[in-house]
Amino acid sequence: MRNQQVLLASRPEGMPQPSNFKIVESDIARPQPGQFLVQTHYLSVDPYMRGRMRDVKSYADPVAIGEVMVGGTVGKVIESQHARYRPDDLVVGSWGWQSYAVTDGKECYRLPPSEAPLSTALGVRGxxxxxxxxxxxxxxxxxxxxxxxxxxxxxxxxxxxxxxxxxxxxxxxxxxxxxxxxxxxxxxxxxxxxxxxxxxxxxxxxxxxxxxxxxxxxxxxxxxxxxxxxxxxxxxxxxxxxxxxxxxxxxxxxxxxxxxxxxxxxxxxxxxxxxxxDFVDRYRHALEQIDQWMREGKVQYRETVVDGLENAPNAFIGLFRGENLGKQLVRLI
Amino acid sequence: MRNQQVLLASRPEGMPQPSNFKIVESDIARPQPGQFLVQTHYLSVDPYMRGRMRDVKSYADPVAIGEVMVGGTVGKVIESQHARYRPDDLVVGSWGWQSYAVTDGKECYRLPPSEAPLSTALGVRGxxxxxxxxxxxxxxxxxxxxxxxxxxxxxxxxxxxxxxxxxxxxxxxxxxxxxxxxxxxxxxxxxxxxxxxxxxxxxxxxxxxxxxxxxxxxxxxxxxxxxxxxxxxxxxxxxxxxxxxxxxxxxxxxxxxxxxxxxxxxxxxxxxxxxxxDFVDRYRHALEQIDQWMREGKVQYRETVVDGLENAPNAFIGLFRGENLGKQLVRLI
Missing domain, CATH: 3.40.50.720 (NAD(P)-binding Rossmann-like Domain)
Incomplete structure (x- = not known):
């Protein structure tokens, strides 16, 4: 079992191309004390990522050439040396375009039990x-x-x-x-x-x-x-x-x-x-409200899902062509 | 004694020209019951007036060709058949680019006694x-x-x-x-x-x-x-x-x-x-505050004054060349 990653290979000029990305494999790292290993189930691709591919200071740092592309993710804890996360916990985070990641949990949160599909944590409930x-x-x-x-x-x-x-x-x-x-x-x-x-x-x-x-x-x-x-x-x-x-x-x-x-x-x-x-302190209340609207049938959502991390670049590029209906996701497992 | 008026003669293309204006003389109208006659002391010229010279619907109607140019004014009541205004009252209004006007007082207000020069009612106190x-x-x-x-x-x-x-x-x-x-x-x-x-x-x-x-x-x-x-x-x-x-x-x-x-x-x-x-309900409080700052020496103002209504077009055009320091005024008397 190896970790598959999508790296930023070069900075796009104009519309991003598949050649701006590079897919590599590496050994899966083991979590150290205070860390856990998570397996990605879904990866979100979003228009804002185009900004991160640009070598310009903005509200967040750009992705460096050779770094894993940034992106919101949802997955399952495989192995943990972290006090607050256990194997089989479902977690939402931003460990980027890769199938496995070791993280200290600082940018993650545990998904509360819900009847909603896991993928919605990156879309309507994310x-x-x-x-x-x-x-x-x-x-x-x-x-x-x-x-x-x-x-x-x-x-x-x-x-x-x-x-x-x-x-x-x-x-x-x-x-x-x-x-x-x-x-x-x-x-x-x-x-x-x-x-x-x-x-x-x-x-x-x-x-x-x-x-x-x-x-x-x-x-x-x-x-x-x-x-x-x-x-x-x-x-x-x-x-x-x-x-x-x-x-x-x-x-x-x-x-x-x-x-x-x-x-x-x-x-x-x-x-x-x-x-x-800027509204992070009020996420919980908003998500409860969105959940309630969904239960009442007042809010619907759609997802466009492609399978396989290797298809993440094309899914991302497709955003700029309007190929998605609703939330564009990449399913890894 | 005749009324001198500056009319909009034609709509400017680009920078307004003196030829866009026409100066005419007419008899001074007499106030009817509910009206008063006012003599203009100062006329304000302001950049917004360029918008009124354009035949486009905006927050206010454009000036029609042949109409008196719009503009803020301050002057003195000469003759009154209006219950609330008496001769020698100082009034602020918008009777436009003319030396005399008959008005029903609806767009006017009486200037309270003040040590400040009359002209400031069109500038720092206006x-x-x-x-x-x-x-x-x-x-x-x-x-x-x-x-x-x-x-x-x-x-x-x-x-x-x-x-x-x-x-x-x-x-x-x-x-x-x-x-x-x-x-x-x-x-x-x-x-x-x-x-x-x-x-x-x-x-x-x-x-x-x-x-x-x-x-x-x-x-x-x-x-x-x-x-x-x-x-x-x-x-x-x-x-x-x-x-x-x-x-x-x-x-x-x-x-x-x-x-x-x-x-x-x-x-x-x-x-x-x-x-x-949009803030008309709070003008009075604001003017009191500005007056206080002036008394305390915290607010200064400058005026650029030209004499004679016939020079109003050039004073107005000068705004776009930055010829004024502080408030640009035309003094008629």
Whole structure:
């Protein structure tokens, strides 16, 4: 039994390529006192990882060339010399793109018993779910009757944003990159309107049709032209939540676009970025709320799962092509 | 005795020209019951008026071709058939670019007795002062020890923003368009650092020298390249107050620039636009506070005054060339 790892082989220019990654095998390390050995069951791939591949100081350090790619993980303890973890414990952490890891447990938590599938700890009951919850409710502050527009609405975060906004009495409009996703938003997730921005010859006109009374809350996962169109259609006292800018992540030179700040004066609007980690003290309460909504049938989720660590690079690259519906995962076992 | 008026003759393309205005004379109207006649002493010219010259729906209607230009005014009641106003009352209003006006008093208020010069009702004790006060304190929420960067720092709003930020214990950095203004900011107004952005070959590097620990609160009156540089240097949890974008107002096509939203995620920052009118219920308290600061010598102001209504167009155009120090006024009497 060997440890399989995906290393960062080179820094991508533009869209990441499989050649930016290198798959290696090594012996499995043994845990020392205070450590445990965990076997990865699921690995999360997320757009933010593109930022970590860049050699730029940001809110977190970049991955070094030759290092294991970062990423959220869920797995089972195999062997422990750690006081708080025992074999067969299910743990959630960030030990990255590898099949086994030895960890001191500092960035991990034990998953409480639940009927929910293990994989949801990386999606609706994990970082993307928490991102949607805090970004919408704490930053966006939706009010009943308001129009909420969410981009990448069929993704792990966007799908939850739309459903939570519906729970809060909003009219919810979503954009997605395929007709199947649009149908899913409306038929399965209860969005009021949705449109396929890739099929649209005039995104601004399409958005206007979907939001005839303007946008009160814009939850942006995408950036770029779609975001520009939304900024031009915000209402007075609108809030714009900047959660992600996936359309920009592969740009090698600073992307240009129309200047947007003037809209903010005229509309007395607020634009705010956030990171989910800033709400860590309140994760537990949020997860209980999400669990309750799922039990009540008010929140659904989807997962797109590929098997095998060797397919992690392509699963990651697929995010930028919109190949995932809901949460993109890699199943290792 | 005739009424002199400045009308909007044509809509400017790019920088406004004197030919966009037309000066006419007419008989002075007589007040009817419920009205009074006021003689203008001072007229305010402000960057926002460029927006009103554009035939675009915004937070206020545009000025129609042939209409009197809008603008804040202070003057004296000459004749009254209004229950609440008497001859010799000093009134502040928005009767526009004309030497006399008949008004129903709805958009006016009587100036309380004060030792302050009449002109200050259009500057430090008027709309620009209130804009600085609410924009900085209510939108920006400065904390002691924070670095505040303000653009157009020698203007009517910026000069007050900097001084109020100093009162609140901040380190204050300002940009202005001439060496004389920079000296004024440091020597007279107590700014910690200031720089002449027009003399700078690398605005970003100069800003970095002035703000070595980053920018916690960015109060923007200007937009454009200077604003781009500031966005790239904001700190975690920064607030950006969008008060004006004078650098953009004369653009005839939507201005382009680097996309800024990504900074907001990484820095968990907030950008917010505002209009002073939203705080109308609290004007009185703010003006009392500003008066007190002036009495205590903590707030100074400057005015740039031109004489004669016929010079109002050039005074207005001069705003875009940075010809004013402090509040730009036109004195009619």
């Amino acid at each position: 970082m993307p779910g928490l991102t949607a919850y805090f970004g919408l409710l704490e930053i966006g502050k939706p009010q009943p009757g308001e129009t909420v527009f969410v981009t990448a609405a069929a993704g792990a975060v966007g799908s939850l944003v739309g459903q939570i906004a519906k729970i809060h009495g909003c009219r919810v409009v979503g954009s997605a990159g395929s007709d199947a996703k649009v149908a899913h938003l409306i038929d399965d997730l209860g969005f009021d309107v949705a449109f396929n921005y890739r099929q649209s010859s005039d995104v601004a006109a399409e958005l206007y049709e979907c939001c005839p009374t303007g946008i009160d809350l814009f939850f942006d996962n995408v950036g770029g032209a779609l975001s520009d169109a939304a900024f031009a259609q915000i209402n007075q006292s609108a809030r714009v939540v900047i959660c992600g800018q996936i359309d920009q992540y592969n740009a090698d030179s600073p992307p240009q676009g129309p200047r947007l700040l003037w809209h903010l004066i005229v509309k007395r609007a607020r634009v705010q970025g956030f990171l989910v980690f | 709309m620009p002062g209130l804009t600085a006060y609410f924009g900085l304190l209510e939108i920006g929420k400065p904390q002691p020890g924070e670095t505040v960067f303000v653009t157009a720092a020698a203007g009517a709003v910026g000069s007050l923003v900097g001084q109020i930020a100093k009162i609140h214990g901040c380190r204050v950095v300002g940009s202005a368009g001439s060496d004389a203004k920079v000296a004024h900011l440091i020597d007279d107004l107590g700014f910690d650092v200031a720089f002449n952005y027009r003399q700078s070959s690398d605005v970003a590097a100069e800003l970095y020298e002035c703000c070595p620990t980053g920018i916690d609160l960015f109060f923007d009156n200007v937009g454009g390249a200077l604003s781009d540089a500031a966005f790239a240097q904001i700190n975690q949890s920064a607030r950006v107050v969008i008060c004006g974008q004078i650098d953009q107002y004369n653009a005839d096509s939507p201005p382009q620039g680097p996309r800024l939203l990504w900074h907001l995620i990484v820095k968990r920052a907030r950008v917010q636009g505002f209009l002073v009118f």
